[in-house]
Amino acid sequence: MPDTASPILDVKGLKTVFRTRGGEVHAVNEVDFHLHAGELLGVVGESGSGKSVTMMSLLRLLPSPPAEMRDGAVMFGGQNLLDISDEELRQVRGSKIGFIFQDPMTSLNPVYTIGYQLAEPLRAHLGMNKTEARARSIELLQLVGIPDPERRLKDYPHQFSGGMRQRVMIAIALACDPKVLIADEPTTALDVTIQAQIIELVKDLRRKLGMAIIWITHDLGVIAGIADRVMVMYAGQVVEEGPVDEIFKDPRHPYTQALLKTVPAVRGARAEKLQVIEGQPPIMMAAPSACSFRNRCAHAYGRCEDANPELTAAGAPGHRAACFLLDEAASKQPETVDG
Amino acid sequence: MAETTAAGPLVKVRDLKMYFPIHAGLFKSHVGDIKAVDGISFDIAPGETLGLVGESGCGKSTVGRSILRLYDVTDGTVEINGSEIAHVDRDSLRSKRPMMQMIFQDPQASLNPRMTVASIIAEPLDEHLELSSKERLARIYELMDWVGLNREFAKRYPHEFSGGQRQRIGIARALALNPKFIVCDEPIAALDVSIQAQVVNLLEELQDRLDLTYLFISHDLSMVRHIADRVAVMYLGRIVEVASRDALFAEPLHPYTQALLSAVPEPDPASERNRTPIVLQGDVPSPANPPTGCNFSTRCPKAMEICRQMEPGVFEFGGGRQVACHLYSDDMAEPAEPTAGSESN
Numbered sequence: 001m002p003d004t005a006s007p008i009l010d011v012k013g014l015k016t017v018f019r020t021r022g023g024e025v026h027a028v029n030e031v032d033f034h035l036h037a038g039e040l041l042g043v044v045g046e047s048g049s050g051k052s053v054t055m056m057s058l059l060r061l062l063p064s065p066p067a068e069m070r071d072g073a074v075m076f077g078g079q080n081l082l083d084i085s086d087e088e089l090r091q092v093r094g095s096k097i098g099f100i101f102q103d104p105m106t107s108l109n110p111v112y113t114i115g116y117q118l119a120e121p122l123r124a125h126l127g128m129n130k131t132e133a134r135a136r137s138i139e140l141l142q143l144v145g146i147p148d149p150e151r152r153l154k155d156y157p158h159q160f161s162g163g164m165r166q167r168v169m170i171a172i173a174l175a176c177d178p179k180v181l182i183a184d185e186p187t188t189a190l191d192v193t194i195q196a197q198i199i200e201l202v203k204d205l206r207r208k209l210g211m212a213i214i215w216i217t218h219d220l221g222v223i224a225g226i227a228d229r230v231m232v233m234y235a236g237q238v239v240e241e242g243p244v245d246e247i248f249k250d251p252r253h254p255y256t257q258a259l260l261k262t263v264p265a266v267r268g269a270r271a272e273k274l275q276v277i278e279g280q281p282p283i284m285m286a287a288p289s290a291c292s293f294r295n296r297c298a299h300a301y302g303r304c305e306d307a308n309p310e311l312t313a314a315g316a317p318g319h320r321a322a323c324f325l326l327d328e329a330a331s332k333q334p335e336t337v338d339g
Numbered sequence: 340m341a342e343t344t345a346a347g348p349l350v351k352v353r354d355l356k357m358y359f360p361i362h363a364g365l366f367k368s369h370v371g372d373i374k375a376v377d378g379i380s381f382d383i384a385p386g387e388t389l390g391l392v393g394e395s396g397c398g399k400s401t402v403g404r405s406i407l408r409l410y411d412v413t414d415g416t417v418e419i420n421g422s423e424i425a426h427v428d429r430d431s432l433r434s435k436r437p438m439m440q441m442i443f444q445d446p447q448a449s450l451n452p453r454m455t456v457a458s459i460i461a462e463p464l465d466e467h468l469e470l471s472s473k474e475r476l477a478r479i480y481e482l483m484d485w486v487g488l489n490r491e492f493a494k495r496y497p498h499e500f501s502g503g504q505r506q507r508i509g510i511a512r513a514l515a516l517n518p519k520f521i522v523c524d525e526p527i528a529a530l531d532v533s534i535q536a537q538v539v540n541l542l543e544e545l546q547d548r549l550d551l552t553y554l555f556i557s558h559d560l561s562m563v564r565h566i567a568d569r570v571a572v573m574y575l576g577r578i579v580e581v582a583s584r585d586a587l588f589a590e591p592l593h594p595y596t597q598a599l600l601s602a603v604p605e606p607d608p609a610s611e612r613n614r615t616p617i618v619l620q621g622d623v624p625s626p627a628n629p630p631t632g633c634n635f636s637t638r639c640p641k642a643m644e645i646c647r648q649m650e651p652g653v654f655e656f657g658g659g660r661q662v663a664c665h666l667y668s669d670d671m672a673e674p675a676e677p678t679a680g681s682e683s684n
Contacts, residue, residue, distance in 0.1 A: 046531040161622040191394035191558065193619045196602035200618055218532055221604030225611040244608045262536040264565040266588060266603045267610075274540055274565060277533040280501050 007034035008212055009058075009180055014072035016050075016057045016236075019065055026284040027053045029236040031072075032311075035180065040206065040213045042227030042244070044220060044259075048281055050236035051216045055182050059093050076180070095125040098173030102185040104165035108157040114141075114168055115153030121175045140171040143208075145201060163194035167201065174205070182214045187222065199226060220263055224248055229318070232256050235282055235292035238311060242319030252314040252321035254297045291324070299325055348382035349552050350406070350520055355379050355415035355425070357398070357405045361627060373627045375401040377576035378415070383520075388546065388553040390567030390584070392560055392599070396623055398576045399556045400444075403522040406554070407439050408432055420519055437467050437516035444525035446505035450497040456483075456508055457493040463515040482511040485548075486541060503534035510541065514549070522554045527562060539566055560603050564588050569659065572596045575634040576626055582660040592662045594641045633665065641666060 016028035028050045035041050045051045056062050058074050058081060074081040081092065093099075101107040109117060118140060119133035128136065134153070141149035144167040157165060166186060173181055183202075187195040203226060206213065217223060223230055224244065231241040232253065240253040251257045261275040279296040291297070294304040303324050311320040312327065358372035375398040383389045393399045404410050406417045408424050417425040419439055424432070443449035450459055457479050464470055464478060480490050486507040497505055506526060513521055523542065527535040539562060545551060557563050563570055564584060571581045572595065580593040591597045598617040605611060619638045624630055630637050636646040645665050654667045 046533060163622060192560070192602040193394060193598060194622070195604075196616045196618050199604075200616075219604070220532075220606035221611075224606045224608045225604045225614070227608075248606060248608050259533065260606060262533055263606055264561040265605055266561045266564055266600060267605060270564060273543075274536040276536040276540060278537075280503070280534075281531075 005036060008037045008076070009035040010073075010075040011054075011058065012073045012075070014054060014057060014074065015070045016053055016062070017068050017070050019068065023285050026287050027067075027236050028057060029284070029288055031233075031236070031238055033231055033238060033241065035212050035214060037179070037212055038206075038210050040215060040226055040228050042223035042230045043214060043216045043233060044218065044223055044230060045233035046218060046281055048283075049233040051233045052184050053236075054233070055099075055184060055214060055216060058182070059097060059099065060089060061093075061099075091125070094121045094173075094178075095176040096179050098176070098178035098181045100166075100169050100173045100181065100183040100186045103189050104162065104169045105157065107169060108165060110157050113154055113156055114160070118153070118168070118172055118175060121172065125176045136175070137171075140175060141168075143174070143205070144168070144171045145197075146171075162190055163197060166190060166194075166198055170198075170201070170205075174209070177209070178211060180212045180214070182216075184216045185218070186215070188217065188219070195222070202226065220248075220260065232259070235288065236284055237288065237292065237308075237322065239293065239323070240314075240321040241311070242314070242321075243316065246316045246319045250315060250319075252319070252326060253293075253323045254299050254325070255293050256321075258296075258298075291322075347385070349385040349387075349420055350381075350383040350554070351416075351418040352382070352402075352406055353380045353416045355402070355405060355417065356413040357401050357410055358413045371627055373625075374576050374629060375626055376405060377626075377629070379573075379576075379578045380415075381571055381578065381581060383552055383554060385519075385552055386546070386550055387569065388555050388567045390563035390570040391554060391556045391573060392558060392563050392570060393573035394558060394599075394623060396626070397573045398626065399558075399573050400524050402573070403441070403524045403554060403556050407441055407522055409441075437463070438518050439520045439522070440513040440516070440518040441522045441524060442506075442509050442513050442526045445529050446502060446509050447497070447529070449509055450505060452497055455494050455496055456488070456500075459497070459508060460511045460515055463512060467516055478515070482514055485514065485545065486511045501534075502530050503537055506530060506538050507541065510538075510545070514545065517549070518551070520552045520554070522556070524556045525558070526555075528557070528559070535562065542566065560600065572599065575623060575629055577634055577663065579635065579664070580660075580662045582656075582662075583658060586658065586660055592656070592660075592667070593635075593664050594639050594666070595635050598640070633663075 011031060011033050014028055014031040018025040018027055031054050043051045057069050069082055072082065077096065081089065115137055118137040122128045122133040122136055137153055138149045141152060146152055146164060146167055160168060187198050190198065199222065215226065227244045230244050230247040232239050234255050240256045247256065251260055258277045262277060264274060277296050282292050288308045290307065291304040291309055294300040309322045309324050311322045314321045314326050355376055356378055357376040358374050360369050361371045361373060362368065363370045379402065391399045391402060405412045412425045415425060416423065422435055424435065460479050460482055461475055464475055470478065479493060483490055483493065488504065488507050497508065527538050530538060543566060546553060555563065555566055567584050569581065569583050570587045571578050572593065574595050580596045591600050598619050601616045617640060621638050624637055632648050633646040633651050636642045639646065643665060651663050651665045653661050653663045655661055
C-alpha cells in the first residue's frame with residue numbers, strides 16, 4: 001500500500017439525504033475516504049450505518065428522488081463522478097468500476113441466460129462482437145471457477161446454486177477489467193463453507209488482476225482476513241479508519257472497541273457473558289451536531305453533547321478516529337499517544 | 340443419535356424422518372421425496388441447551404418444526420417431558436402445546452402487524468387459560484418485564500419497534516404459558532451484531548431464571564459456542580457429529596465439522612493470516628437425490644472408497660460424543676485418543 005501515491009478514488013465530504021414524508025433522513029454525513037490502487041478497503045458497520053448508501057452514492061445508483069447527493073466530490077480518473085453527465089457516468093459504471101451486490105438472485109435477471117448477461121457489458125463497453133464476447137465470457141467463468149463454462153453459458157440464474165450465482169456476479173463485475181471493484185456484502189447471503197470459497201477466490205483474483213477493492217460487510221472476521229485498511233461507519237459517518245492490524249489491536253473509538261468485544265469467537269477462550277452495546281443506533285433525522293454514539297457510549301461526557309468530533313490522528317500513521325477522548329489523551333501526555 | 344449420559348432426558352428424539360413429497364406431471368403423481376430430515380436421534384437433558392448447526396438447506400429448521408409437530412412427521416418418535424408428540428391426535432396435542440414453544444427467525448414475519456404487543460403476548464393465554472382481565476394484564480406486564488420491554492409499549496404495534504425489540508416480543512409470547520422446552524430457530528440471524536448479544540444474553544438469563552431447555556438452531560458457530568452446552572452438527576438431513584461444546588470446538592472429529600469450523604473467519608488479522616481453511620469443493624447435493632453411501636462423500640476431502648458405497652455407522656467416543664464417519668470404523672468405541680486427521684488450529 002503506497003501511501004505517497006495519489007489515490008485512485010478520492011471521496012471528499014460526501015453527503016446523501018433521503019427526502020421522506022416523515023422528514024429528511026441524513027444517511028451519509030460528510031464522509032471522506034480514499035482508495036489506493038491495488039488496495040482492499042474493508043467497510044464495517046451495522047445495518048443503517050450508511051455503508052451501502054455511501055458506495056451507491058459514488059456511482060449515483062440511488063433513485064433520485066428520494067435520494068439527493070447534497071454535497072461532496074468523488075474524484076476518479078480526474079473526473080468528479082457527481083458532476084459528469086449521465087452518458088459519461090455510464091462509461092464508468094460496470095467498466096472502470098465494478099459492483100457486486102449482496103443478493104445474487106435479485107441482482108441477476110431471471111429471464112436472460114448467464115451468457116447474455118456476461119456478454120452485455122463486454123459488448124456495450126468494449127465493443128466486442130458476439131464471438132469475441134462469448135470467448136471472453138468463457139474465460140471469465142473459468143477465472144471464477146465455474147466448471148464446464150461453455151455449457152453453463154446457456155443456463156439461467158435459477159439453475160445455479162447461491163455460491164455459483166455469486167461467482168457469476170463476480171465474473172460480470174470483472175468483465176471489463178475494472179480498476180475498482182465495490183463488493184457490497186458479497187458473502188452475507190452465503191453459508192460459511194461457500195463464503196470460504198468466495199473469499200479464497202477474491203484473494204486469488206487480487207493476486208492475478210491487482211485491482212482495488214472496497215469490501216462492505218458487518219462481519220469483522222471476514223474483514224480481518226482480507227482487508228489492508230478498515231473504515232468503521234456509524235450513523236452515516238466514518239468514526240474510525242486505519243490499517244487492519246491497528247484497528248483490531250488498538251481500536252480507539254469506543255464503538256469499534258465495543259463492536260470487537262460483542263462478537264464471540266470459535267477459537268480461544270470462551271467468555272461467560274457476552275458484552276453488549278446497550279440501546280439502538282440512532283435514526284438520523286438531522287445532520288449530526290453532537291457525537292451520534294454518545295447515548296450508547298460508556299465514556300460519554302459533556303463535550304460529546306456539544307459538538308460532533310472530527311477524525312483526528314491516533315497513534316500509528318493512517319489511523320484516525322472521531323472521538324474527543326483522543327484529544328483528552330493527547331493533552332494529558334502531549335509527547336506521544338502510545339500505539 | 341443415541342443415549343446421552345444424563346439421566347431422564349426432557350426431549351427424546353428417535354429416528355426422526357421428515358420427507359416432503361414431490362408431485363409432478365399432469366396427475367400430480369408422487370415421483371419422489373425431499374428427504375429434509377432422514378433418520379436423526381438425539382436427547383436433550385432438562386435445563387440444557389442443545390445447539391443444532393449446519394448450512395442452509397441441511398434440514399435443521401425442519402427438525403425444530405417437526406419435533407414441535409408443526410409438520411406431520413413421516414416416521415420416528417418424539418417424546419417431550421414423557422409424552423409422545425409425533426403420532427398423537429390433534430386434541431391431545433393441543434393440551435401439550437403449552438409446554439413446548441418456539442421463537443422464530445424473522446420477528447417481522449412472525450408477529451401480526453395488526454395486533455398490539457399486549458394482544459400478541461396474550462394470545463396464547465386466551466387460547467389455553469381462562470384468566471380474568473386483571474390477571475391477564477398482570478401476566479402481560481410480568482412477561483414484558485422479563486424480556487426487558489417497557490410496560491408503556493403494551494398498546495403499540497410491531498412496526499413501531501426495532502428488530503431487537505420485536506424479537507423480545509416474540510420471546511415474551513413464547514414464555515407466556517410457562518413452557519419447559521423452547522425451540523429457538525435462528526433467533527438472532529436477522530439482527531445486527533450489537534443487538535445479537537443483547538438477545539443472546541436475555542435468552543441465557545431467562546434460562547437460568549425459568550429453568551428452560553433450549554434447542555438452539557443456528558448457522559452462526561461462534562454464537563452456538565457461546566450459548567450451547569452440547570452441539571449437534573447436521574449435514575443433508577443427518578446428524579454427523581454430536582459432542583459437548585468444548586470437545587467439539589477443541590477437536591472436531593467429523594471431516595465436515597472440521598471444514599465448517601475452519602471456514603469461520605476470526606476477528607484477528609494476525610491469526611487470520613496463518614489460518615488455512617479447509618475449503619470444501621462444490622455445493623451441498625439436493626436432498627431429493629442424496630448420494631449413495633455417506634451423504635458428505637461428494638465433498639469430503641478424506642473420502643474413501645467405502646464412503647461412496649456404505650452409509651457410515653455411528654461411533655461412540657465417550658462422554659456422549661458420537662461421530663458418523665467411516666474414518667473411525669477401525670479404532671472405534673475408544674474414548675481415548677481418536678485418530679482425527681489433520682487439525683486446523
